[in-house]
Amino acid sequence: MKIAIIGAGWAGLAAAVTATQAGHHATIFEATHTIGGRARAVKGTLPDGTPVTLDNGQHILIGAYTETLRLMRLVGVETTTALLQQPMTLLFPDGLGVRFAAWPTPLDALAGIVRARGWSVRDKWSLLRAATAWQLAGFQCDARSSVAQLCQALRPRVMAELIEPLCVSALNTPAARASASVFLRVMQDALLGVQGGSRLLLPRLDLSQLFPDAAALWLTQRGAQLHVGARVATIEPQGAQWRVHGGPLPEALFDAVIVATSASESARALDNTAQAAPDSIANEIRHWTQACRALQFESIATVYAWGLGATLPEPMLSLRSHAAAPAQFVFDRGQLGGPSGLLAFVVSASSAGTATLQTQVLQQAQQQLGLALQAVQTIQEKRATFACTPGLQRPALRIAPGLLACGDYVAGPYPATLEGAVRSGMAAVAAAVA
Numbered sequence: 001m002k003i004a005i006i007g008a009g010w011a012g013l014a015a016a017v018t019a020t021q022a023g024h025h026a027t028i029f030e031a032t033h034t035i036g037g038r039a040r041a042v043k044g045t046l047p048d049g050t051p052v053t054l055d056n057g058q059h060i061l062i063g064a065y066t067e068t069l070r071l072m073r074l075v076g077v078e079t080t081t082a083l084l085q086q087p088m089t090l091l092f093p094d095g096l097g098v099r100f101a102a103w104p105t106p107l108d109a110l111a112g113i114v115r116a117r118g119w120s121v122r123d124k125w126s127l128l129r130a131a132t133a134w135q136l137a138g139f140q141c142d143a144r145s146s147v148a149q150l151c152q153a154l155r156p157r158v159m160a161e162l163i164e165p166l167c168v169s170a171l172n173t174p175a176a177r178a179s180a181s182v183f184l185r186v187m188q189d190a191l192l193g194v195q196g197g198s199r200l201l202l203p204r205l206d207l208s209q210l211f212p213d214a215a216a217l218w219l220t221q222r223g224a225q226l227h228v229g230a231r232v233a234t235i236e237p238q239g240a241q242w243r244v245h246g247g248p249l250p251e252a253l254f255d256a257v258i259v260a261t262s263a264s265e266s267a268r269a270l271d272n273t274a275q276a277a278p279d280s281i282a283n284e285i286r287h288w289t290q291a292c293r294a295l296q297f298e299s300i301a302t303v304y305a306w307g308l309g310a311t312l313p314e315p316m317l318s319l320r321s322h323a324a325a326p327a328q329f330v331f332d333r334g335q336l337g338g339p340s341g342l343l344a345f346v347v348s349a350s351s352a353g354t355a356t357l358q359t360q361v362l363q364q365a366q367q368q369l370g371l372a373l374q375a376v377q378t379i380q381e382k383r384a385t386f387a388c389t390p391g392l393q394r395p396a397l398r399i400a401p402g403l404l405a406c407g408d409y410v411a412g413p414y415p416a417t418l419e420g421a422v423r424s425g426m427a428a429v430a431a432a433v434a
Contacts, residue, residue: 006028010212011424011428013212027224054304057300071422072214100198130154140184147171174349180390182388259403300348302346310343324360331343
């Protein structure tokens, strides 16, 4: 089959790799001149003028991201060196918090809970009791429940030092508004579904090197076509096929088209398609774009800061977050292949402006880490992820016959994560060739 893929983010590239591996011909159209979407490298400069490679958002992976890891290995990324692997660790600067043991699943989590520093026996028992109940229920719950409602029996310290950090990092939505059912799916895979699923995998490479660059090379070596700076202007049904025209490229016919851009960009592009399509197809497209426009979004900011000799006791630390101290996590990029003294602070579900966030985070670093830092760069994605709320109806994988979508916002079991994006790309190809 000839398959057009519009967008060269992680979802689009995963679709292209999957299609190519299955013997189909993939043509990727990317509107910008860079690939990787919302998980790519960007250039920055340290306060002393030294060039530095940053990411447009600090990402982590976990061992349960089996398909992402498989595709990384397939395209030639050596995951054992590209990722720093360690047990799930959610420690605060004062040393309190949770560190799982380097034991088989699920004993690693059990040991981590029992040995959690700063937790009382009642704290630990409340979590063990809740986790047992989740398992007995098959990690299922009322789709209308929030994470806060799911965890209402947990002690306040457990909520503050484990559930809230896990929820905001996985779903990018505060526990009071986050979907309990999606949260439980992540917990199931991380704690029981995959051996080593809870292990933290921290990138030692920039995000472009971690998958997009290797995927692009792998694809072109196998005959796939990757066109950057090629914005698709029209997608039109042509009998059982689809006609695609992008940028300076000539029109071409494809057996299937996979739209792998953001929800808002996909809806905008498909409005034109609906206008030119027969009623039966146009109605399906309009129904799909309505679902896209119904999504609400959350912002993520990454504040990069630098200090001479600045270092952390761990590659990643949890921070005590509140309105005036918005960062939930900080990463020591010096321990992850970057220059010494460079730290990355992550503010999930952020609402303040970039300048305000930067000022607040530098103050937070002084107060909680004892570090006087200089700002390097603040990158804020206003529509980074969809708000993963209870009962949310996400846009379907299938838009119309031969027209599909992929991305971390498309209907699926995972929240807006790299694994969710990759799995949606794979699923779109499977549906296209079925």
